[in-house]
Amino acid sequence: MRIGILVVLTWLGMGKILAQKSPERPELIVAIVIDQMRYDYLYRYFDLYGDDGFKRLMRDGYHFHNTNYSYIPTYTGPGHASIFTGTTPSVHGIIANNWFDKESSSSMYVVQDLSVNGVGTDSKDGQMSPRNMLTTTFADEWRLFSNFRSKSIGIALKDRGAILPAGYTANAAYWYEGGSGKWVSSTFYMDKLPRWVNDYNKRKRPVTLVQQNWEPALPLEQYREVSSEDDNPYEGPFMGQARPTFPHNLPVIYKRLGTNLIKNTPGGNTITFEMGMAAIEAEKLGQRGITDILTLSFSTPDYVGHQFGPRAMEIADIYVRFDRELGAFMRYLDQVIGEGKYTLFLTADHGAADNPSFMADAKIPAGIFTKDFGKEVDSLLAIEFGHPNLISAYMNLQFYLNSERIEQAELSRAAIQQFIVNHSRSKKEILFAHTLEDYLNNEFTQGLRGMNQLGIMDQRSGDVILTIHPAYLEMPWQKTGTTHGTGYSYDTRVPLLFYGKGIPQGESFEQVEITDIAPTISNMLRMHQPNGSSGKSLLPLMR
Incomplete structure (x- = not known):
C-alpha cells in the first residue's frame, strides 16, 4: 500500500515538473547608454520632457535612483565595458580610453587592433575590435547559451561605444567614421558591410542634417530656468563661430568641419536611432522566436558636453530632443516588436563636472590641474x-x-x-x-x-x-566646457532605468553599482553571468 502511494506521489511530482514551462524571455533586449549623462539631468529638465520618453521609463519602469560607478577613472571605454561585463577595470582590463602599452612602449587605444582591417573604410578608423577587453559581456554569454542562434549588434558614433558592449561574439558592431560620413565596421566581424548599411550610408543623412541651423527646440525662456545664459565664458564656440550661442549656423560650420560636425549636433543622436531601427528591420531583431540583443550608445551628449559644459542651453536642448526621439523609438518598438515583448534599460557611462571657472565665479573652490x-x-x-x-x-x-x-x-x-x-x-591639487x-x-x-x-x-x-582634489579637473586642452574621469559623485552617479517585459513598476533609493546591470540581465535570461562578473543581480530589489 505504502509503495503504491509513493509511486502515485512520485508520478504527481514528475507531472508538475514536466508541466513547468521554459522561462518567458523578451523577444529583444535593448541597451541604451547615454554618454556623459548625469543622474540629475532626469530632474533638471523634467518639466521640459514629454510624457513618452524619459517619463515613460520613470513612470512605468523600475528606477534605481542611486546608481554609481565604483572605480576610477570614469571614462567612456571603462564605463561601457563595466556595464556589459559586470565587473571593473581591474578585471576586464579596460583601464582607460588610452593607456601606455608597456610591451610596445607606445600608446594603446582602447579598441585598437592592427590585426584587423576596416570594412567600409580603408583608414585606420576601421582597425578596431574588442580584443583588449579580457572578459565576456552578457551579450557573449547569451550568444553562447543560445548556441549562436541569437543575434547581437552594437551601434554607436564612437567605435568603443559600439564594440565593447556587443563583445566578442557579436554578429556586428557599427560605428561612425566622421571623415567619410559613413557607418563602418571591421573584419573582426565581417568581410563586407551588409546591404542595409550600405543603403543607409547612401542616404547621406549626416550631410542632410547639418544643412539647417541648430535652433533651440523650445523657447530660450524655458531653457533659462534650467541653464546658464546662452552667451557666457564657460562654453566653447564652434570653429569659425565668434560666440557659443544659438542659433548655430551649421551649413557654414560644415564647410570647415565636414561630416565630423554631426557628432556635436542633435543629428548625431538622430542617425544613431535611425541605424538602430534599420538594424531591427533588416536583421529581424526580436522577430525570430529567440531573444536578440541590440546595444545603442549615444555619443553626441558627450561631444556637446565637452564643448559647452553641463549648464549650457545646448545641453538642455540635446536632452529635450533626445527625449522626443526616445519616445518615438519606443513607439516604434511597440509597433514592430510589441508592447510588453521587449526589455530596455537606460544608463550612462559616466557623468560630468561643472566647469571650474563657473564654479570659481560662484565662489566654490575649483581649478584646473596643469x-x-x-x-x-x-x-x-x-x-x-x-x-x-x-x-x-x-x-x-x-x-x-x-x-x-x-x-x-x-x-x-x-x-x-x-x-x-x-x-x-x-x-x-x-x-x-x-x-x-x-x-x-x-x-x-x-x-x-x-x-x-x-x-x-x-x-x-x-x-x-x-x-x-574634488575641486580640480584635469583639462589639458581647453578651459571651456567640461570633462570627467574622477571618482566623485558628479562623475560616478548616473541614471539607471529598466522597462518592459519582466520589469515591474517601482523605484529604489538603495545604492547599487553599474556592475549590477550585467548580472541582472543574465538572471532575467536564466544563464551564466559574464565570466569576470563581480556585481549582483537587482531582480530581488524589483520584486
Whole structure:
C-alpha cells in the first residue's frame, strides 16, 4: 500500500515538473547608454520632457535612483565595458580610453587592433575590435547559451561605444567614421558591410542634417530656468563661430568641419536611432522566436558636453530632443516588436563636472590641474637622479617609468617612485599619490583608494597613480566646457532605468553599482553571468 502511494506521489511530482514551462524571455533586449549623462539631468529638465520618453521609463519602469560607478577613472571605454561585463577595470582590463602599452612602449587605444582591417573604410578608423577587453559581456554569454542562434549588434558614433558592449561574439558592431560620413565596421566581424548599411550610408543623412541651423527646440525662456545664459565664458564656440550661442549656423560650420560636425549636433543622436531601427528591420531583431540583443550608445551628449559644459542651453536642448526621439523609438518598438515583448534599460557611462571657472565665479573652490605636470616631474627627476627621460609616459594621472633607462643607469626604481609621490603630494591639487605596488600589495575596501584599486591592472597601469582634489579637473586642452574621469559623485552617479517585459513598476533609493546591470540581465535570461562578473543581480530589489 505504502509503495503504491509513493509511486502515485512520485508520478504527481514528475507531472508538475514536466508541466513547468521554459522561462518567458523578451523577444529583444535593448541597451541604451547615454554618454556623459548625469543622474540629475532626469530632474533638471523634467518639466521640459514629454510624457513618452524619459517619463515613460520613470513612470512605468523600475528606477534605481542611486546608481554609481565604483572605480576610477570614469571614462567612456571603462564605463561601457563595466556595464556589459559586470565587473571593473581591474578585471576586464579596460583601464582607460588610452593607456601606455608597456610591451610596445607606445600608446594603446582602447579598441585598437592592427590585426584587423576596416570594412567600409580603408583608414585606420576601421582597425578596431574588442580584443583588449579580457572578459565576456552578457551579450557573449547569451550568444553562447543560445548556441549562436541569437543575434547581437552594437551601434554607436564612437567605435568603443559600439564594440565593447556587443563583445566578442557579436554578429556586428557599427560605428561612425566622421571623415567619410559613413557607418563602418571591421573584419573582426565581417568581410563586407551588409546591404542595409550600405543603403543607409547612401542616404547621406549626416550631410542632410547639418544643412539647417541648430535652433533651440523650445523657447530660450524655458531653457533659462534650467541653464546658464546662452552667451557666457564657460562654453566653447564652434570653429569659425565668434560666440557659443544659438542659433548655430551649421551649413557654414560644415564647410570647415565636414561630416565630423554631426557628432556635436542633435543629428548625431538622430542617425544613431535611425541605424538602430534599420538594424531591427533588416536583421529581424526580436522577430525570430529567440531573444536578440541590440546595444545603442549615444555619443553626441558627450561631444556637446565637452564643448559647452553641463549648464549650457545646448545641453538642455540635446536632452529635450533626445527625449522626443526616445519616445518615438519606443513607439516604434511597440509597433514592430510589441508592447510588453521587449526589455530596455537606460544608463550612462559616466557623468560630468561643472566647469571650474563657473564654479570659481560662484565662489566654490575649483581649478584646473596643469597639463604640464608630467614634464615638470621628468625635469625634476633629471636633476635629482642625474639622468633625463626617466618617464616614458604621463597619462590618466599616472606616471609610467622608463624601465629600460632606469635599469641601464642602475637607478633605484623605488626611489624614483617615492620622489614622484613626495613631489605630487606637495601640490594643492593632489589629494594623494601612491605607487602601483601600494595598490597591488594592500587591500583598500572603501573610499577613493578603493576605487583606484578597482580601476587599475598590474600589466597596464602606471607606476605612480595620482588622485586629484574634488575641486580640480584635469583639462589639458581647453578651459571651456567640461570633462570627467574622477571618482566623485558628479562623475560616478548616473541614471539607471529598466522597462518592459519582466520589469515591474517601482523605484529604489538603495545604492547599487553599474556592475549590477550585467548580472541582472543574465538572471532575467536564466544563464551564466559574464565570466569576470563581480556585481549582483537587482531582480530581488524589483520584486
